[in-house]
Amino acid sequence: MDHDHVRDVDPAVADALESEIDRQRSTLQMIASENHASRAVVDAQGSVMTNKYAEGYPGSRYYGGCEYADEVEELAIERATELFGADHVNVQPHSGTQANQAVYFAMLEPGDKILSLDLTHGGHLSHGHPANFVGQLYEVEQYEVDPETGYLDYEGLAEHAEEFDPDIIVSGYSAYPREVEWDRIQEAADSVDAYHLADIAHITGLVAAGVHETPVGTADFVTGSTHKTIRAGRGGIVMCDEEYADDIDSAVFPGGQGGPLMHNVAGKAVGFKEALEPDFEAYARQTVANAKALGEQLADNGFSLVSDGTDNHLVLVDLRESHPDTSGGDAEDALEEAGIVLNGNTVPGETRSAFDPSGIRAGTAALTTRGFDEADCRTVADLITRVVDAPDDESVVAEVREDVEQLCDENPLYE
Numbered sequence: 001m002d003h004d005h006v007r008d009v010d011p012a013v014a015d016a017l018e019s020e021i022d023r024q025r026s027t028l029q030m031i032a033s034e035n036h037a038s039r040a041v042v043d044a045q046g047s048v049m050t051n052k053y054a055e056g057y058p059g060s061r062y063y064g065g066c067e068y069a070d071e072v073e074e075l076a077i078e079r080a081t082e083l084f085g086a087d088h089v090n091v092q093p094h095s096g097t098q099a100n101q102a103v104y105f106a107m108l109e110p111g112d113k114i115l116s117l118d119l120t121h122g123g124h125l126s127h128g129h130p131a132n133f134v135g136q137l138y139e140v141e142q143y144e145v146d147p148e149t150g151y152l153d154y155e156g157l158a159e160h161a162e163e164f165d166p167d168i169i170v171s172g173y174s175a176y177p178r179e180v181e182w183d184r185i186q187e188a189a190d191s192v193d194a195y196h197l198a199d200i201a202h203i204t205g206l207v208a209a210g211v212h213e214t215p216v217g218t219a220d221f222v223t224g225s226t227h228k229t230i231r232a233g234r235g236g237i238v239m240c241d242e243e244y245a246d247d248i249d250s251a252v253f254p255g256g257q258g259g260p261l262m263h264n265v266a267g268k269a270v271g272f273k274e275a276l277e278p279d280f281e282a283y284a285r286q287t288v289a290n291a292k293a294l295g296e297q298l299a300d301n302g303f304s305l306v307s308d309g310t311d312n313h314l315v316l317v318d319l320r321e322s323h324p325d326t327s328g329g330d331a332e333d334a335l336e337e338a339g340i341v342l343n344g345n346t347v348p349g350e351t352r353s354a355f356d357p358s359g360i361r362a363g364t365a366a367l368t369t370r371g372f373d374e375a376d377c378r379t380v381a382d383l384i385t386r387v388v389d390a391p392d393d394e395s396v397v398a399e400v401r402e403d404v405e406q407l408c409d410e411n412p413l414y415e
């Protein structure tokens with residue numbers, strides 16, 4: 001993967017692009033929200049569609065010359081419809097955050113009430129955190145997971161909904177390792193006449209493959225990102241029943257965005273085609289099997305996992321008991337030195353801060369893309385253990401870095 005055209009104009013950026021490819025090839029990407037898109041998706045996203053203005057929707061644009069933009073967007077919509085089984089799909093949101101904002105803007109008035117999961121318990125900034133405008137425009141209360149088990153507390157959520165009487169309940173999370181029972185959240189929403197937005201950003205690929213139960217057909221609105229467990233390039237998506245289609249479409253454009261990023265829509269179309277191939281289901285199953293193997297080995301090595309394990313692509317490790325003197329930030333830094341890239345993360349009942357939390361979150365979506373199996377993931381768990389047991393020991397970090405490079409060589413990327 002060279003960037004000769006960039007290099008001719010701008011060697012500094014070309015150097016950074018090539019260094020980034022080397023970084024992805026030679027280190028383990030375990031940030032749970034990341035993956036490696038195929039060359040086909042990367043090419044589509046890096047295409048001349050970036051030049052095209054296509055405000056509007058296929059067949060009804062505000063600009064001329066949109067016939068190929070229409071083709072690309074129609075393909076993305078058709079494929080997403082087939083993958084997820086939704087009545088209506090909008091593939092234009094620039095990101096998962098903007099997909100969520102479109103739902104709020106379509107269905108709520110300023111001052112309306114949102115009930116969503118607390119950020120430190122696995123929620124997302126776009127679910128009403130005060131640092132996002134959503135948190136300032138609407139009245140937000142938050143539910144929590146059960147502090148003992150780490151599982152969602154569906155009864156507590158239903159009681160909270162009775163008291164707060166929200167206009168919308170948001171489900172779907174950034175750091176929740178367990179299967180979500182969408183129908184129980186829908187029941188809580190129905191009982192207070194609220195909408196239900198299921199944000200499957202992290203598990204879009206698992207849902208597409210049928211490896212996680214789908215909220216489509218249960219929740220009123222389903223949003224997702226297209227670059228996490230599905231490999232369709234950076235972006236967002238909104239799905240809903242036909243009755244809300246016009247409201248959602250006008251909330252995406254012109255409500256929250258201008259012209260769609262047609263190069264990203266092209267990437268989505270290609271990535272969705274790949275996800276419709278039979279081997280995508282095998283990929284999604286392997287991703288989950290790998291996360292389970294990673295979690296089991298970490299637990300065997302003495303770590304405690306929030307909820308004691310995982311049903312999806314990520315594990316959340318609470319370091320407080322096993323490594324009381326090591327924060328999630330310390331662990332993240334030492335692991336990065338060793339070539340294992342993941343993030344410090346808050347855990348339920350957080351006692352440190354969001355900037356230097358008590359846990360680490362690790363995902364297997366990107367490792368699985370480059371060919372890792374359960375045995376490899378157990379090896380990775382052992383490498384993580386060696387580093388987190390001795391984060392200040394430079395010789396340990398250097399040894400692990402070598403083992404990481406060997407694993408990377410055995411599982412090459414972007415050949």
Ligand SMILES: *Cc1c(COP(=O)(O)O)cnc(C)c1O
Binds near residue numbers: 033174199235
């Ligand atoms: C990642 C994520 C999003 C989308 O994030 P963007 O960076 O805006 O694409 C939305 N919701 C949840 C729960 C997420 O984890």
